[in-house]
Amino acid sequence: MKLALRYLGLLSVLAISIGPFLWQFMTSIKGPGEDVFVPDFIPDDPTFSNYAAVADVVPVWTFALNSLGVASVNVVTNCLGAAMAGYALARLKFRGRRLAAVIFASSILVPFEAILISLFLVMRGLGLTNTLTGVVLPGSIAALNVLLLRNAFLALPAEVEEAAIIDGANAWQRFTRLALPSVKGTLVVVALFSFMFSWDDFLWPLVVLSDQEKYTLTIGLAYLQGTFVQNQRLVAAGTIIAVLPLILLFLLLQKHFFRGVGEGAIKG
Amino acid sequence: MTHRPYTPWLFLLPGLAVCLMFVIFPFLNMIVLAFTDASALGGGRFTGVDNFVRMAQDPKFWVAARNSLLYLAGVVPPLVLLPLLIAMLAQKVVPGIGIFRTAFFTPVIASAVVVGLIWTWLLDSRGLVNNVVEALGGTRIPFLTDSTLLLISSMLVTIWRGLGYYMVIYLAALANVPKDLHEAAMVDGAGPIRRFWSVTVPSLRPTMVLIAALSAVNGFRVFSEIYLLSGGSGGPGGASTTLVMLIQSVGRGLTGEVGYASALSLVLFVILLGLLLITLKLNRREDQL
Numbered sequence: 001m002k003l004a005l006r007y008l009g010l011l012s013v014l015a016i017s018i019g020p021f022l023w024q025f026m027t028s029i030k031g032p033g034e035d036v037f038v039p040d041f042i043p044d045d046p047t048f049s050n051y052a053a054v055a056d057v058v059p060v061w062t063f064a065l066n067s068l069g070v071a072s073v074n075v076v077t078n079c080l081g082a083a084m085a086g087y088a089l090a091r092l093k094f095r096g097r098r099l100a101a102v103i104f105a106s107s108i109l110v111p112f113e114a115i116l117i118s119l120f121l122v123m124r125g126l127g128l129t130n131t132l133t134g135v136v137l138p139g140s141i142a143a144l145n146v147l148l149l150r151n152a153f154l155a156l157p158a159e160v161e162e163a164a165i166i167d168g169a170n171a172w173q174r175f176t177r178l179a180l181p182s183v184k185g186t187l188v189v190v191a192l193f194s195f196m197f198s199w200d201d202f203l204w205p206l207v208v209l210s211d212q213e214k215y216t217l218t219i220g221l222a223y224l225q226g227t228f229v230q231n232q233r234l235v236a237a238g239t240i241i242a243v244l245p246l247i248l249l250f251l252l253l254q255k256h257f258f259r260g261v262g263e264g265a266i267k268g
Numbered sequence: 269m270t271h272r273p274y275t276p277w278l279f280l281l282p283g284l285a286v287c288l289m290f291v292i293f294p295f296l297n298m299i300v301l302a303f304t305d306a307s308a309l310g311g312g313r314f315t316g317v318d319n320f321v322r323m324a325q326d327p328k329f330w331v332a333a334r335n336s337l338l339y340l341a342g343v344v345p346p347l348v349l350l351p352l353l354i355a356m357l358a359q360k361v362v363p364g365i366g367i368f369r370t371a372f373f374t375p376v377i378a379s380a381v382v383v384g385l386i387w388t389w390l391l392d393s394r395g396l397v398n399n400v401v402e403a404l405g406g407t408r409i410p411f412l413t414d415s416t417l418l419l420i421s422s423m424l425v426t427i428w429r430g431l432g433y434y435m436v437i438y439l440a441a442l443a444n445v446p447k448d449l450h451e452a453a454m455v456d457g458a459g460p461i462r463r464f465w466s467v468t469v470p471s472l473r474p475t476m477v478l479i480a481a482l483s484a485v486n487g488f489r490v491f492s493e494i495y496l497l498s499g500g501s502g503g504p505g506g507a508s509t510t511l512v513m514l515i516q517s518v519g520r521g522l523t524g525e526v527g528y529a530s531a532l533s534l535v536l537f538v539i540l541l542g543l544l545l546i547t548l549k550l551n552r553r554e555d556q557l
Contacts, residue, residue: 009357010368017372017432023396024386039399077282085283094276100284107291109544113489113512114537117519117529118294118301138290141283171271171279200379202492203512207520218381225385226499232389243382250377254370 021243028236036232050237054224060238062213063220066132067199067242070216073136074198075191081141082190083183086149087175091161101150107143113203120207130210139198145190152186153179188256192249199246217242298537301530308524319531329532331507332514335419339510340487342423347430347483348476354431355438356468369439373432380429384496387425388412391497412497415507422494422508426487434479441475442468474551481547485540491516511536 023041028050030036030043054060088094089101119138120129128134156179164174180187202218209215215223221238302319306312323329358369375383390396391411398408411421445468453463469476491512494502502509502517509517515536519529 003362006357006360006362010365013354013357013431014368014371016428018374020386020390020428021374021378024389027389037394037399039396039403081282081286084279088276088279092271092276092279094273097276100280103284103287103292107287109541110291110295111485111489111537111540113491113515114533114540115291115294115298116512116515117524117526117533118298119290120519121297121526122290122294137286141286143283143287143291146283165270171275175279196377200377200381202379202381202495203516207516218379221381221385222496222500225388225496232392235385236389239382239385243378246377246379247374250374251370254373 024236024239027232028240030233032233050233051241054234054237054241057227057234058220058224058238059213060217060220060224060241063215063217064241066215067217068245070132070135071195071198074139075194077136077140078142078145078194079187079191082145083149083180083187084175085141085146086151087153087179089146089150090153091174091179092171104143104146108147116203116207119204123208129208130214132214134208135201135205135216136198138204139194139201142194145194148190149183149186152183156182185256188253192253192256195249196246298530298533301527302534303531304527306527306530308519308522308526312527315527319528322528323531323535328506328509328514332509332511333535335508336488336490336511338419339423339426339490340484342420343426343430343487344480344483346427347434347487348480350427351431351434351479352438352468352472352476355435355442356464358435359439359442369435372435375429376432378429380492381496383425383429384493387421387428388497388499391421413504415503415505418498418503418508419494422490422497425493425497426490429493430483430486434483437479438472438475441472445471477547477550481543484543484547488536488540488543 026041026043027036029046029048031045031047031049034040034044085100085104089097089104123129123134123137126134128137160178161174164178169177200218201216202222205216206219206222209219212220212223221235221242224238225235301312303314303316304312305315305318354372358365358372378386392398393408393410393413397411402408409417411417449467449471450463453467458466489512490510494508494510495513498508502513511532515529515532518525518532
């Protein structure tokens with residue numbers, strides 16, 4: 001009885017969580033002959049033609065490629081750049097280490113929305129507005145990731161590295177061969193979240209990009225909605241294109257996701 | 269010596285360059301610009317507190333500030349309570365629990381844009397929700413065309429999207445609540461509701477404060493949801509604009525008023541910093557108890 005109640009609760013929350021996605025998917029496969037305003041859950045005549053049709057009104061595959069490129073670069077720069085900085089902070093002794101740590105820590109406290117406009121001025125000064133490079137750069141090495149990796153490197157035992165120092169390994173060799181492989185778990189979390197934040201980002205690409213062929217999926221979709229709001233099937237198909245890769249990635253790597261969220265929250 | 273003196277700086281160079289150029293410098297520059305009349309074309313003279321005087325007389329600012337504060341007040345209590353209830357449902361390992369937990373998390377990974385578009389369609393005047401309302405004998409509700417309802421709809425979307433995220437945080441915290449406390453309360457004859465208030469809630473206080481802080485900061489920074497639900501307009505006559513939307517629309521483009529937008533940004537930053545300090549203070553009081 002108690003168990004039945006629990007499942008009833010779980011099923012209600014399930015319906016609330018994924019019902020809207022299912023409804024959007026069902027809308028995206030309804031044919032042109034079907035009235036999408038009638039609340040019929042299952043389409044009479046399911047078709048994937050809307051996915052092809054959405055590419056006729058906006059270059060949705062170009063948007064997807066732009067998003068994929070931006071997110072992939074963001075993963076590489078964050079993993080590598082943040083690991084390098086985190087390694088120096090955790091494992092190398094030098095004058096100015098505290099100062100460097102303070103710079104990263106204060107960067108975390110700056111809300112992105114507060115620097116939005118002056119960041120745009122920086123990009124214009126660099127001549128990078130309306131480029132995908134301009135989209136990537138500000139988040140390319142997030143201070144939070146630097147500190148996450150610093151903590152991971154701090155947790156490694158010192159002995160192994162001391163042995164390598166005696167063997168004559170230099171700092172770069174110790175970093176790439178010893179330290180990096182030992183923090184794989186944290187790197188996966190950094191990679192996943194970098195991909196997700198970049199793929200989902202809306203405000204910054206909206207401000208920095210102006211040409212349609214440079215659009216990422218998020219602003220491309222907002223544009224699609226503004227222009228072709230009359231055809232909900234197309235907007236729905238566009239949304240599914242934007243969300244499906246993330247859902248697949250998430251299903252594939254969900255263990256790491258949950259660990260990352262849990263750890264991040266506890267370390268707060 | 270294990271490394272040359274400049275080696276650490278080579279490791280730090282990319283990370284420091286990004287943080288200094290794209291976070292610290294723009295931040296300091298924003299503070300300076302807030303006291304100038306700079307435009308999008310550059311230039312700008314020092315104008316003292318003129319921007320802030322203008323802000324105090326700008327009805328758009330007051331509307332946006334009020335909306336952002338209302339937003340914060342509207343999303344924090346549900347986001348502290350509902351994910352806790354869901355976490356308690358999903359805490360016990362029963363067959364299929366992995367599927368449920370994963371499904372609850374799905375709205376979190378979808379972008380605010382995807383979520384915004386899905387709900388724009390659901391809440392459309394001819395959308396699913398209104399069809400259900402009508403079938404139940406009600407009249408169609410102008411979720412997206414009335415400025416108050418638009419704000420409430422957007423809050424609901426923010427709450428819906430936050431449920432799974434905060435649930436995971438609660439799940440991690442619930443795992444640390446000592447079992448014997450529950451057992452002792454049961455022996456004392458406390459029912460489930462009583463145990464919730466006198467065992468679960470007190471042991472989760474620090475997590476609840478953390479979630480209140482996170483959801484307050486995120487609620488105050490809201491942009492995408494309200495932008496999408498209003499089709500970029502900020503509601504009828506801009507009556508549902510939030511502070512971040514105002515910054516974006518004032519400072520953007522060739523006619524952007526960079527000085528004024530920076531002053532608005534500075535106000536946003538100070539309020540967010542205030543929220544953070546309040547949380548720290550609450551947490552400190554927690555430690556003393």
